[in-house]
Amino acid sequence: MNNARSAILARLRATPQGMLPALPEWRTDVPSAERLDRFCTLLEASHAEVVTSASQRWPALLAERLKARGNTGAIGPVLYAPGTAHGRQLAEAWADQPDFPLVAYDRPVEELKETLVHGVGAAVTGTMGGIAETGSLILWPTRDEPRLMSLLPPLHIALVDAGALYGTLTEAMIACDWAAGMPTNALLISGPSKTADIEQTLAYGVHGPKELMVIVLDP
Amino acid sequence: MNAPDPAATTASPPHASFAARAHVALADDGLRRKFRRAMDGLMTKRAAQFADTEAWASLRARGAAIRRRALARLPELLEQLEANCRKNGITVHWAETSAEADGIIEGILTRHGVRTIIKGKSMVSEEIHLNHFLGEHGIGAIESDLGEFVIQLAKETPSHIIMPCIHKSKEDVASLFEAKIDGQPYTEDVDVLTATARRVLREQFAAADAGLSGVNFAVAETGTLCLVENEGNGRLSTTLPPLHVAVMGIEKVVEQLEDVPPLLSLLTRSATGQTITTYVNFISGPRKTDEQDGPREVHLVLLDNGRSRIHGDLQLRETLACIRCGACMNHCPVYTRVGGHAYDAVYPGPIGKILTPQIEGLGKAGDLAHASSLCGACGEVCPVAIPIPDLLVRLRREASHAIPSSSVMGAGAQHSAVEDWIWRGWRWMYATPLFYRLATRMLRLIGNRLPASLPMLRDWTRVRAKPQFAPRSLHDLARDRGYHDE
Numbered sequence: 001m002n003n004a005r006s007a008i009l010a011r012l013r014a015t016p017q018g019m020l021p022a023l024p025e026w027r028t029d030v031p032s033a034e035r036l037d038r039f040c041t042l043l044e045a046s047h048a049e050v051v052t053s054a055s056q057r058w059p060a061l062l063a064e065r066l067k068a069r070g071n072t073g074a075i076g077p078v079l080y081a082p083g084t085a086h087g088r089q090l091a092e093a094w095a096d097q098p099d100f101p102l103v104a105y106d107r108p109v110e111e112l113k114e115t116l117v118h119g120v121g122a123a124v125t126g127t128m129g130g131i132a133e134t135g136s137l138i139l140w141p142t143r144d145e146p147r148l149m150s151l152l153p154p155l156h157i158a159l160v161d162a163g164a165l166y167g168t169l170t171e172a173m174i175a176c177d178w179a180a181g182m183p184t185n186a187l188l189i190s191g192p193s194k195t196a197d198i199e200q201t202l203a204y205g206v207h208g209p210k211e212l213m214v215i216v217l218d219p
Numbered sequence: 220m221n222a223p224d225p226a227a228t229t230a231s232p233p234h235a236s237f238a239a240r241a242h243v244a245l246a247d248d249g250l251r252r253k254f255r256r257a258m259d260g261l262m263t264k265r266a267a268q269f270a271d272t273e274a275w276a277s278l279r280a281r282g283a284a285i286r287r288r289a290l291a292r293l294p295e296l297l298e299q300l301e302a303n304c305r306k307n308g309i310t311v312h313w314a315e316t317s318a319e320a321d322g323i324i325e326g327i328l329t330r331h332g333v334r335t336i337i338k339g340k341s342m343v344s345e346e347i348h349l350n351h352f353l354g355e356h357g358i359g360a361i362e363s364d365l366g367e368f369v370i371q372l373a374k375e376t377p378s379h380i381i382m383p384c385i386h387k388s389k390e391d392v393a394s395l396f397e398a399k400i401d402g403q404p405y406t407e408d409v410d411v412l413t414a415t416a417r418r419v420l421r422e423q424f425a426a427a428d429a430g431l432s433g434v435n436f437a438v439a440e441t442g443t444l445c446l447v448e449n450e451g452n453g454r455l456s457t458t459l460p461p462l463h464v465a466v467m468g469i470e471k472v473v474e475q476l477e478d479v480p481p482l483l484s485l486l487t488r489s490a491t492g493q494t495i496t497t498y499v500n501f502i503s504g505p506r507k508t509d510e511q512d513g514p515r516e517v518h519l520v521l522l523d524n525g526r527s528r529i530h531g532d533l534q535l536r537e538t539l540a541c542i543r544c545g546a547c548m549n550h551c552p553v554y555t556r557v558g559g560h561a562y563d564a565v566y567p568g569p570i571g572k573i574l575t576p577q578i579e580g581l582g583k584a585g586d587l588a589h590a591s592s593l594c595g596a597c598g599e600v601c602p603v604a605i606p607i608p609d610l611l612v613r614l615r616r617e618a619s620h621a622i623p624s625s626s627v628m629g630a631g632a633q634h635s636a637v638e639d640w641i642w643r644g645w646r647w648m649y650a651t652p653l654f655y656r657l658a659t660r661m662l663r664l665i666g667n668r669l670p671a672s673l674p675m676l677r678d679w680t681r682v683r684a685k686p687q688f689a690p691r692s693l694h695d696l697a698r699d700r701g702y703h704d705e
């Protein structure tokens with residue numbers, strides 16, 4: 001194995017370096033005034049539902065939205081992150097709300113696998129912000145808000161702060177200094193899971209969430 | 220349910236020339252309709268993305284420079300990537316050949332007692348024929364990308380690098396699911412078919428001992444593996460099972476994180492006309508001790524398989540700039556007519572025509588370099604400006620050289636002494652006025668009487684009219700008008 005390493009590197013080094021071009025100037029931007037609009041429009045175009053809420057009121061608004069779909073039982077338990085601020089907010093607001101039982105993701109996946117894979121209908125997560133140019137959410141999963149939350153349940157509800165919208169991915173990387181320390185799994189999400197593998201016909205929810213609801217928190 | 224039979228990977232069809240396979244494909248009207256329709260759709264969507272030609276030009280220039288810089292600095296970047304991956308807790312392995320890569324992966328899986336592995340989409344895993352190899356060692360590999368799942372059920376190979384089952388109609392998929400999945404009735408409803416795949420594969424994900432993925436870009440600066448996808452199966456393969464093995468060609472490395480946004484934009488817009496894919500993953504290590512999910516171990520296998528040889532030739536090195544968007548095949552008039560399987564290669568279409576002969580050697584796959592009209596469409600749409608037509612011509616020349624060169628495996632494989640002598644005669648005729656005049660007069664007299672079935676002439680006249688010689692040569696006509704030889 002080590003032989004392979006040195007043989008490959010030796011072969012690569014034995015050849016001329018070749019030209020090392022400078023990186024030509026390239027920039028895109030979305031003006032601040034247009035960001036929110038573009039962000040929402042693109043997300044909706046990729047089949048996400050976007051709602052705006054005051055940051056104090058979103059748990060109530062979410063309950064209303066879910067109820068408005070009718071047949072509340074069909075949604076099933078809602079997965080949440082008890083260690084985060086919005087998780088606590090949700091638990092408090094929904095304490096005596098009988099329609100959607102909450103399930104806490106508070107232990108290793110090995111102990112919760114069956115519930116995660118089959119037993120929850122939705123999950124609520126926060127985000128690190130959004131990207132206007134492509135209509136994307138930035139997720140930065142942590143110990144308190146694990147990776148599978150935004151992946152296994154059929155409905156993913158994501159909270160994004162209207163003040164945390166970046167024009168482009170490059171801008172977000174620079175503003176938050178990604179290069180200084182990447183998490184285990186940073187992630188961009190730009191709609192529900194989809195495929196067009198069968199005759200280029202779009203179908204949603206092939207593996208990840210079938211639906212994505214984005215709640216934009218505007219103080 | 221019936222799990223897809225993991226050991227049953229498709230063996231390559233009996234060896235025949237590209238021309239022979241293309242003839243068979245061309246006779247299949249249904250196949251041609253499917254590809255035409257799909258390619259037309261993809262071309263329209265891509266064109267809409269790059270309607271602003273100025274923005275396209277500057278983005279493309281940036282992407283092309285990023286890839287060329289990464290290739291120029293390849294050895295040091297690989298070492299940097301390795302060091303940073305290690306720091307992040309990712310174990311890095313190096314493989315010179317497909318067999319070595321297979322062996323490394325099998326070794327990791329065996330050490331962990333893995334019986335089944337669930338796979339995100341990875342062309343490199345096709346290149347090393349991993350499923351077949353693991354099957355022989357009693358490890359089941361299950362494809363989870365919907366298109367790959369379909370062709371695994373059908374025991375076929377991908378016909379496109381981005382949309383592997385593009386050659387299948389929804390009727391084909393409906394019959395396949397009905398035959399292979401317990402309790403599945405025949406339905407052409409794509410939503411129902413998709414939901415079935417979700418149900419079947421969900422169980423596989425939950426049960427799998429390990430996940431395997433490819434890598435779209437590997438960032439040397441941070442030791443990060445980027446994975447681009449729409450379905451979420453890549454995320455599942457790399458998050459749910461306790462072990463993640465990623466495999467990539469050594470050319471996939473880039474210098475810094477900020478190189479990713481422009482390449483990502485070029486990739487998704489060129490491939491499917493999407494502004495961005497649903498998911499873009501930046502994987503930088505296994506689960507940390509206080510985290511609740513993610514694999515406990517992440518391994519990265521760096522595959523050479525001929526790439527370092529390609530890297531050694533400054534012109535051919537361009538091949539390695541590829542970001543596997545598939546735009547060249549979507550725009551290729553040959554690919555659109557014959558489909559992906561006619562190439563009998565893991566990478567079909569224009570990129571395959573330059574990559575496969577270099578990886579497998581000109582002796583085995585040299586005819587692929589001729590599977591082109593050199594119309595130039597591939598080079599024009601390539602988001603990183605790879606001059607594919609120039610490379611095709613170079614490979615054709617390498618194949619027919621009398622003296623083998625060391626740049627390409629199998630150079631000189633198609634060398635023909637007869638052809639060599641014909642060209643020499645031709646050159647001599649052109650350089651000798653007397654003989655030139657005699658030869659043209661001769662051909663005028665007997666040329667039109669030569670039967671179309673003569674050897675060599677036959678190759679031409681089988682699909683074209685025989686050229687007619689004019690009664691008088693251009694030379695004679697010019698002389699009549701008072702022009703004289705200098």
Ligand code: SF4
Nearest residue numbers: 541542544545547601
């Ligand atoms: S050669 Fe260019 S167009 Fe073809 S797949 Fe590679 S990057 Fe895309």
